[in-house]
Amino acid sequence: MPTIRPSSDLRNKYNEISDFCHKYAEPVYITKNGQGDLAVMSIETYEKLVGKFELYKLLDEGMDAVKEKRVRSFREALHDIQKDFVK
Incomplete structure (x- = not known):
């Protein structure tokens, strides 16, 4: 209540x-x-709430990407990340 x-x-x-x-x-x-x-x-409660909204936004963007077939395999993504660190 x-x-x-x-x-x-x-x-x-x-x-x-x-x-x-x-x-x-x-x-x-x-x-x-x-x-x-x-x-x-409290500020702590507010920051948690804002964090949840940001997470929900990212999850929603991810779901949209899946629906629109704008995805790639984990291996491809990992390869690109590693490539950026090896430079």
Whole structure:
């Protein structure tokens, strides 16, 4: 169940919100006038989330390459990598 707090808590109870975000590695949803406004999370949680998005993007690109037959064998790829290091 998400943690939802009013915007006044962000100002008045910042340390409590920060401790929660670090302890549980999940966002706290901040409301403004009763409506959802922000999601607050630790830097560590944010970086993990961004890393997952980057990984999903790369996997999606790989799946597209397979569909479009823009692939080569592992041996060919390894050969090209080794060739670059031998120069």
